[in-house]
Amino acid sequence: MADALIIKARPLTAAAFAAYGDVLETRGRASEPMNQGWANRFRDVADVDVADNDGRVGISLVHSRADTTPVQLRLLERHPLGSQIFMPLSAHPFLVVVGVPGDVPSGDQLEAFISDGRQGVNYHKGVWHHPMIALEGASDFLIVDRSGPGNNCDESDIPGSGVEVCV
Amino acid sequence: MADALIIKARPLTAAAFAAYGDVLETRGRASEPMNQGWANRFRDVADVDVADNDGRVGISLVHSRADTTPVQLRLLERHPLGSQIFMPLSAHPFLVVVGVPGDVPSGDQLEAFISDGRQGVNYHKGVWHHPMIALEGASDFLIVDRSGPGNNCDESDIPGSGVEVCV
Numbered sequence: 001m002a003d004a005l006i007i008k009a010r011p012l013t014a015a016a017f018a019a020y021g022d023v024l025e026t027r028g029r030a031s032e033p034m035n036q037g038w039a040n041r042f043r044d045v046a047d048v049d050v051a052d053n054d055g056r057v058g059i060s061l062v063h064s065r066a067d068t069t070p071v072q073l074r075l076l077e078r079h080p081l082g083s084q085i086f087m088p089l090s091a092h093p094f095l096v097v098v099g100v101p102g103d104v105p106s107g108d109q110l111e112a113f114i115s116d117g118r119q120g121v122n123y124h125k126g127v128w129h130h131p132m133i134a135l136e137g138a139s140d141f142l143i144v145d146r147s148g149p150g151n152n153c154d155e156s157d158i159p160g161s162g163v164e165v166c167v
Numbered sequence: 168m169a170d171a172l173i174i175k176a177r178p179l180t181a182a183a184f185a186a187y188g189d190v191l192e193t194r195g196r197a198s199e200p201m202n203q204g205w206a207n208r209f210r211d212v213a214d215v216d217v218a219d220n221d222g223r224v225g226i227s228l229v230h231s232r233a234d235t236t237p238v239q240l241r242l243l244e245r246h247p248l249g250s251q252i253f254m255p256l257s258a259h260p261f262l263v264v265v266g267v268p269g270d271v272p273s274g275d276q277l278e279a280f281i282s283d284g285r286q287g288v289n290y291h292k293g294v295w296h297h298p299m300i301a302l303e304g305a306s307d308f309l310i311v312d313r314s315g316p317g318n319n320c321d322e323s324d325i326p327g328s329g330v331e332v333c334v
Contacts, residue, residue: 026228035298036241039231046226057224059213061193064206074203087309131202142254144311
């Protein structure tokens, strides 16, 4: 795509991702002993926010085929009624492309991150995001998000002449 | 342990585990297309039940060291106010030891299952279970359970002269 905007994906860190949601990882978090010392538990690694409009928590599994970089972005979506966790189960890296809540972001307002394949993400309510982009191999994810009445998915084209993400 | 009762762990299947909770797996479940056909989504693979006594959903990560079989069971626990999901993130098998809700089960009332390392489990509210038993290597899990006021963990010794689980 000749005139496409190119975004370089950055490593996913809690600090860099804070405007968009939570990073589900143990790094940098406090833990407590569990199971008579056989394990350590890291509590509240993500804020599940699904109660709007009589929502409840839904648990899904997803199997995704892999894409190759550079990735041409197709669209953006947001969930106005709830947060959404993607936890990787296959240890493959994946791309996370996000924009802050509000008007549809243009390409130059998007940020791209790469998960190391062990880090999950939780999009906060209303955060614009590209559908997940699995890399390196077909990948499974656990989703924790909202089920319930009402429209909880807005989709939009990305204004402009195309956006690509490279790593 | 000379006089210990020995339980042989069976493969974890949704049918065999139905009295205790849900198996989080794609096998045998219907899916729908997601992300413009790049992925398939398997909805409602577990029933999250955490609302009792003003509960909310909590998301934790757990890092566990591995045990070796035969495993001498140490105790049982149950969560009277909520369900509890353990989703494996490290692809190692783990043991699941359970008893139905009600009085503390004796050893001969327990059942043991082995997850293939991709299957997660959701203990339904009040199901007696041994703390998770990771096998083959240190293992990470995602927990989805209840946070909130009140006592949500009962512990008990196992009546009798000892129970071992073999695979």
